[in-house]
Amino acid sequence: xxxxxxxxxxxxxxxxxxxxxxxxxxxxxxxxxxxxxxxxxxxxxxxxxxxxxxxxxxxxxxxxxxxxxxxxxxxxxxxxxxxxxxxxxxxxxxxxxxxxxxxxxxxxxxxxxxxxxxxxxxxxxxxxxxxxxxxxxxxxxxxxxxxxxxxxxxxxxxxxxxxxxxxxxxxxxxxxxxxxxxxxxxxxxxxxxxxxxxxxxxxxxxxxxxxxxxxxxxxxxxxxxxxxxxxxxxxxxxxxxxxxxxxxxxxxxxxxxxxxxxxxxxxxxxxxxxxxxxxxxxxxxxxxxxxxxxxxxxxxxxxxxxxxxxxxxxxxxxxxxxxxxxxxxxxxxxxxxxxxxxxxxxxxxxxxxxxxxxxxxxxxxxxxxxxxxxxxxxxxxxxxxxxxxxxxxxxxxxxxxxxxxxxxxxxxxxxxxxxxxxxxxxxxxxxxxxxxxxxxxxxxxxxxxxxxxxxxxxxxxxxxxxxxxxxxxxxxxxxxxxxxxxxxxxxxxxxxxxxxxxxxxxxxxxx
Amino acid sequence: xxxxxxxxxxxxxxxxxxxxxxxxxxxxxxxxxxxxxxxxxxxxxxxxxxxxxxxxxxxxxxxxxxxxxxxxxxxxxxxxxxxxxxxxxxxxxxxxxxxxxxxxxxxxxxxxxxxxxxxxxxxxxxxxxxxxxxxxxxxxxxxxxxxxxxxxxxxxxxxxxxxxxxxxxxxxxxxxxxxxxxxxxxxxxxxxxxxxxxxxxxxxxxxxxxxxxxxxxxxxx
Numbered sequence: 001x002x003x004x005x006x007x008x009x010x011x012x013x014x015x016x017x018x019x020x021x022x023x024x025x026x027x028x029x030x031x032x033x034x035x036x037x038x039x040x041x042x043x044x045x046x047x048x049x050x051x052x053x054x055x056x057x058x059x060x061x062x063x064x065x066x067x068x069x070x071x072x073x074x075x076x077x078x079x080x081x082x083x084x085x086x087x088x089x090x091x092x093x094x095x096x097x098x099x100x101x102x103x104x105x106x107x108x109x110x111x112x113x114x115x116x117x118x119x120x121x122x123x124x125x126x127x128x129x130x131x132x133x134x135x136x137x138x139x140x141x142x143x144x145x146x147x148x149x150x151x152x153x154x155x156x157x158x159x160x161x162x163x164x165x166x167x168x169x170x171x172x173x174x175x176x177x178x179x180x181x182x183x184x185x186x187x188x189x190x191x192x193x194x195x196x197x198x199x200x201x202x203x204x205x206x207x208x209x210x211x212x213x214x215x216x217x218x219x220x221x222x223x224x225x226x227x228x229x230x231x232x233x234x235x236x237x238x239x240x241x242x243x244x245x246x247x248x249x250x251x252x253x254x255x256x257x258x259x260x261x262x263x264x265x266x267x268x269x270x271x272x273x274x275x276x277x278x279x280x281x282x283x284x285x286x287x288x289x290x291x292x293x294x295x296x297x298x299x300x301x302x303x304x305x306x307x308x309x310x311x312x313x314x315x316x317x318x319x320x321x322x323x324x325x326x327x328x329x330x331x332x333x334x335x336x337x338x339x340x341x342x343x344x345x346x347x348x349x350x351x352x353x354x355x356x357x358x359x360x361x362x363x364x365x366x367x368x369x370x371x372x373x374x375x376x377x378x379x380x381x382x383x384x385x386x387x388x389x390x391x392x393x394x395x396x397x398x399x400x401x402x403x404x405x406x407x408x409x410x411x412x413x414x415x416x417x418x419x420x421x422x423x424x425x426x427x428x429x430x431x432x433x434x435x436x437x438x439x440x441x442x443x444x445x446x447x448x449x450x451x452x453x454x455x456x457x458x459x460x461x462x463x464x465x466x467x468x469x470x471x472x473x474x475x476x477x478x479x480x481x482x483x484x485x486x487x488x489x490x491x492x493x494x495x496x497x498x499x500x501x502x503x504x505x506x507x508x509x510x511x
Numbered sequence: 512x513x514x515x516x517x518x519x520x521x522x523x524x525x526x527x528x529x530x531x532x533x534x535x536x537x538x539x540x541x542x543x544x545x546x547x548x549x550x551x552x553x554x555x556x557x558x559x560x561x562x563x564x565x566x567x568x569x570x571x572x573x574x575x576x577x578x579x580x581x582x583x584x585x586x587x588x589x590x591x592x593x594x595x596x597x598x599x600x601x602x603x604x605x606x607x608x609x610x611x612x613x614x615x616x617x618x619x620x621x622x623x624x625x626x627x628x629x630x631x632x633x634x635x636x637x638x639x640x641x642x643x644x645x646x647x648x649x650x651x652x653x654x655x656x657x658x659x660x661x662x663x664x665x666x667x668x669x670x671x672x673x674x675x676x677x678x679x680x681x682x683x684x685x686x687x688x689x690x691x692x693x694x695x696x697x698x699x700x701x702x703x704x705x706x707x708x709x710x711x712x713x714x715x716x717x718x719x720x721x722x723x724x725x726x727x728x729x730x731x732x
Contacts, residue, residue, distance in 0.1 A: 396579060397575045398573055399561075399571065399654075401592070404604060405598075408600075408604050408607050409584065409588070409603065410592075413583035413584045414581060414583060
């Protein structure tokens with residue numbers, strides 16, 4: 001279907017053209033009220049953070065950290081157990097299913113069974129992360145140096161082989177990846193607050209409803225500092241104390257009791273398609289499914305693709321523009337530091353939270369989602385591209401130019417390949433996040449999921465989640481095919497050539 | 512008034528100096544060739560001389576040993592890069608989209624002189640080793656200046672071509688400091704030969720004053 005090789009230019013043109021085609025169908029007009037007045041109030045709040053509500057801020061941040069630690073620890077443990085069996089088809093299928101559902105969607109599902117409880121929060125992170133950890137750990141095991149394994153005495157049992165010749169070899173990589181995942185978990189955990197869990201999102205929403213922008217600013221500043229300093233407060237020897245503290249504080253979260261038998265009712269009735277539940281036979285299932293697909297899944301899919309496509313192109317433009325000023329020899333030491341600071345903030349705040357903030361400014365439309373996705377992902381790709389650029393500088397000739405000429409001639413041509421690969425890699429992630437932004441009211445797939453949840457029609461929720469999963473895996477496959485065709489342009493770390501973990505971390509590491 | 516003067520200096524990276532007690536000055540109009548086995552410190556000395564001459568406010572054209580070309584850009588753009596510092600960033604950025612016809616004519620004339628006229632629009636990554644080397648040389652010719660500093664600038668081209676390119680270099684630059692490994696080429700090009708051995712200057716004289724024995728000792732194990 002695709003030609004053997006594609007020039008980078010034609011891929012860029014293809015994506016820009018698709019975004020241009022999507023633009024007329026995108027609803028991006030700011031809704032109604034005057035955005036500048038709100039923006040002004042928010043800016044004043046941001047510039048005068050108010051740390052007075054210390055108890056509420058402290059509690060929300062503490063629970064954000066502890067939910068993240070508990071969820072990531074559980075996910076890592078489950079993934080570690082599953083990893084050696086990842087080659088088995090059923091295990092692999094289970095892991096793919098687990099990670100194809102976004103944390104927020106998991107939370108919505110789990111709430112039907114467990115209510116707004118600690119278990120819901122922890123599992124909403126742990127379940128998808130288990131699927132991801134299993135895949136990454138298994139890749140790390142497969143790619144580990146085989147020499148120590150070959151040197152073992154013949155007849156060594158499988159567990160000993162693993163514990164002596166495998167685990168020690170990959171322990172460092174596993175730790176690095178887990179720390180990276182904890183950083184993602186901090187974002188997931190914060191965002192879970194927007195569906196009712198007592199983490200940062202919940203408190204932020206509370207501050208906004210009261211118009212308390214100073215407190216909102218304070219909590220966001222502390223949150224960014226927490227993420228930026230993660231490698232200092234999470235160290236190998238502190239893991240067990242942290243997990244213990246996380247479990248205790250998570251278990252102390254009070255939640256309304258659920259009626260008994262909620263899980264059984266969920267599995268045996270709620271998610272069974274309505275016609276089957278009513279005993280109307282298989283023929284009626286199509287009559288039930290067809291309007292669901294054409295009336296909800298399809299429009300949701302189209303809206304998701306429209307928002308995602310525009311956001312992707314904007315992401316690329318922002319990232320490319322930001323990566324130059326990140327190099328001190330291009331923009332000067334102060335310019336580079338200022339760019340770096342802005343990008344750190346944009347990378348630390350999850351897309352969903354940024355979209356929530358923009359929603360307060362611009363009102364409901366596709367605009368907040370597009371801006372949030374583009375700024376967050378643009379900051380990540382810009383950071384990585386700029387870092388590669390800065391690493392190129394010492395190897396340049398002695399008489400290399402400075403400023404924009406350096407950027408335009410020496411750096412940008414060399415960085416364009418890796419930059420494009422990163423954008424293609426982020427494409428699937430952007431679409432996944434676009435789908436979930438429907439929970440904020442944009443008519444992407446998540447909007448219809450949210451509606452079905454509100455109507456307690458879990459059978460429909462299931463169909464919509466499957467549709468979302470199919471969309472992201474199709475885009476993932478297409479992105480992989482495109483990346484192969486524009487040729488290998490590995491990062492300095494050679495990430496593209498190695499396993500998924502390296503690419504993934506290279507593609508969206510924050511700190 | 513010499514172009515550059517070093518007095519009893521240690522040169523090299525960090526603590527482990529490659530060259531010690533280097534005393535040497537180069538006057539305008541000299542054509543100096545550095546000789547010595549690989550690792551003798553020729554590149555280090557060239558780098559130091561480059562920085563010193565530039566620091567003295569002179570314009571220098573440089574051909575580094577690894578060429579330092581941008582593989583993704585065309586030959587013409589790579590040559591244009593020799594004068595980026597003469598122009599505003601806006602000028603340079605628009606040149607990326609389209610090289611102005613005035614610049615194009617000048618660059619293409621230089622490319623003709625080094626035998627790359629046909630390759631001007633090609634990306635450097637598709638060139639042979641010799642073509643890349645000539646592109647780096649063309650960039651230095653396009654830059655021009657008081658002095659040329661070139662590290663093995665003709666190592667990848669055949670002998671006949673090397674001779675012509677060296678002639679181009681001596682015609683274009685008043686002063687030139689080169690590292691070469693071909694003694695014949697060095698004798699033909701230089702007004703002065705400097706031999707490096709064991710981290711020190713082994714000889715420093717006109718080609719006619721240096722005998723075969725001295726050269727043999729320079730390269731002996």
